[in-house]
Amino acid sequence: xxxxxxxxxxxxxxxxxxxxxxxxxxxxxxxxxxxxxxxxxxxxxxxxxxxxxxxxxxxxxxxxxxxxxxxxxxxxxxxxxxxxxxxxxxxxxxxxxxxxxxxxxxxxxxxxxxxxxxxxxxxxxxxxxxxxxxxxxxxxxxxxxxxxxxxxxxxxxxxxxxxxxxxxxxxxxxxxxxxxxxxxxxxxxxxxxx
Amino acid sequence: xxxxxxxxxxxxxxxxxxxxxxxxxxxxxxxxxxxxxxxxxxxxxxxxxxxxxxxxxxxxxxxxxxxxxxxxxxxxxxxxxxxxxxxxxxxxxxxxxxxxxxxxxxxxxxxxxxxxxxxxxxxxxxxxxxxxxxxxxxxxxxxxxxxxxxxxxxxxxxxxxxxxxxxxxxxxxxxxxxxxxxxxxxxxxxxxxxxxxxxxxxxxxxxxxxxxxxxxxxxxxxxxxxxxxxxxxxxxxxxxxxxxxxxx
Ligand SMILES: [Zn+2]
Numbered sequence: 001x002x003x004x005x006x007x008x009x010x011x012x013x014x015x016x017x018x019x020x021x022x023x024x025x026x027x028x029x030x031x032x033x034x035x036x037x038x039x040x041x042x043x044x045x046x047x048x049x050x051x052x053x054x055x056x057x058x059x060x061x062x063x064x065x066x067x068x069x070x071x072x073x074x075x076x077x078x079x080x081x082x083x084x085x086x087x088x089x090x091x092x093x094x095x096x097x098x099x100x101x102x103x104x105x106x107x108x109x110x111x112x113x114x115x116x117x118x119x120x121x122x123x124x125x126x127x128x129x130x131x132x133x134x135x136x137x138x139x140x141x142x143x144x145x146x147x148x149x150x151x152x153x154x155x156x157x158x159x160x161x162x163x164x165x166x167x168x169x170x171x172x173x174x175x176x177x178x179x180x181x182x183x184x185x186x187x188x189x190x191x192x193x194x
Numbered sequence: 195x196x197x198x199x200x201x202x203x204x205x206x207x208x209x210x211x212x213x214x215x216x217x218x219x220x221x222x223x224x225x226x227x228x229x230x231x232x233x234x235x236x237x238x239x240x241x242x243x244x245x246x247x248x249x250x251x252x253x254x255x256x257x258x259x260x261x262x263x264x265x266x267x268x269x270x271x272x273x274x275x276x277x278x279x280x281x282x283x284x285x286x287x288x289x290x291x292x293x294x295x296x297x298x299x300x301x302x303x304x305x306x307x308x309x310x311x312x313x314x315x316x317x318x319x320x321x322x323x324x325x326x327x328x329x330x331x332x333x334x335x336x337x338x339x340x341x342x343x344x345x346x347x348x349x350x351x352x353x354x355x356x357x358x359x360x361x362x363x364x365x366x367x368x369x370x371x372x373x374x375x376x377x378x379x380x381x382x383x384x385x386x387x388x389x390x391x392x393x394x395x396x397x398x399x400x401x402x403x404x405x406x407x408x409x410x411x412x413x414x415x416x417x418x419x420x421x422x423x424x425x426x427x428x429x430x431x432x433x434x435x436x437x438x439x440x441x442x
Pocket of ligand 1: 197198200201223228229230231232
């Protein structure tokens with residue numbers, strides 16, 4: 001993601017705001033796979049992922065005028081939309097009641113963990129293990145866990161505290177530290193790239 | 195909520211992990227346009243986008259794009275007026291002051307340009323161009339055709355905060371063989387090249403500039419025709435200027 005990619009996305013969003021359908025098609029070509037993959041990772045179901053991805057692009061179309069470049073990149077804005085819709089979907093389906101544990105190493109001896117996971121959940125776990133191999137690999141397990149629960153499950157501070165059986169203050173500190181570490185890691189990468 | 199309180203919650207704010215009350219309090223603080231929080235928020239927004247990149251990738255089903263497009267078309271049927279469609283040439287020229295850098299960057303963005311050639315855009319009227327990037331903090335200027343080329347016109351949109359500009363140009367004559375247009379930023383009457391470009395079949399071109407200097411809140415622009423590759427200073431005929439610019 002270069003600055004020029006970001007500028008290209010911003011211009012496409014401006015065109016979309018001007019009701020340019022072809023621009024939405026281009027935006028789909030550029031980021032449809034990423035948004036679909038993210039949504040699929042969150043909802044864990046192919047059919048739902050399709051539906052939510054479609055909703056996300058409709059949302060992008062409807063709300064392009066609210067995108068504000070001074071607050072972040074177009075991709076960040078789209079990712080936020082996709083995440084929110086996907087997390088809402090899991091809530092509407094009562095996913096949380098199904099004890100859909102993320103792949104937490106210490107989650108296996110969690111009191112709330114239901115070992116009789118669906119086959120689908122097994123697939124999700126496998127995918128999540130791959131995820132951990134990517135962006136989150138810079139974090140140690142406790143920090144990875146809080147980010148995983150906040151980012152992919154949309155849990156609040158108290159929800160994370162409850163799930164991990166740790167104090168609220170610890171959750172807050174870990175989130176701050178984890179996000180800072182991820183940020184530093186990204187910046188480091190960019191510098192070593194150039 | 196004080197700045198310190200809000201700042202400490204920004205990580206959780208972007209993740210959506212705050213209580214509704216905390217979330218609202220942070221938004222109230224952000225609405226004060228606190229520069230420090232705004233900067234941090236942008237960084238965290240990038241982290242969130244980056245976390246998405248780490249997810250295992252799956253190709254969406256082939257029919258999904260057409261489903262998306264038909265949902266959009268169904269929505270946009272209600273009440274939009276048809277506007278003259280024209281093709282714009284999104285030549286993504288991203289450049290600092292150096293022409294060499296500009297040329298390298300230009301080739302890097304050929305892909306985007308090629309995709310964009312298929313983009314049937316609706317922006318020929320000046321007003322549309324204004325709408326196009328009328329986002330908060332943007333400033334605008336017109337480009338006017340000069341002398342025999344008075345039919346040409348353009349629009350500059352500058353984002354002073356990011357030091358970026360988008361330049362749209364229309365109705366320029368096709369550049370002759372071996373010649374290219376060259377865009378200059380005028381500072382204190384001195385032209386600095388920001389790169390060369392060719393126009394699309396319909397005489398339009400669109401350029402993106404970044405790394406404008408801070409003092410370039412709304413710099414003056416000049417377009418001349420020059421031998422391919424550009425010149426260190428303008429030598430050829432002037433085609434477009436921001437109003438008020440004298441020939442160098
Ligand atoms: Zn602040």
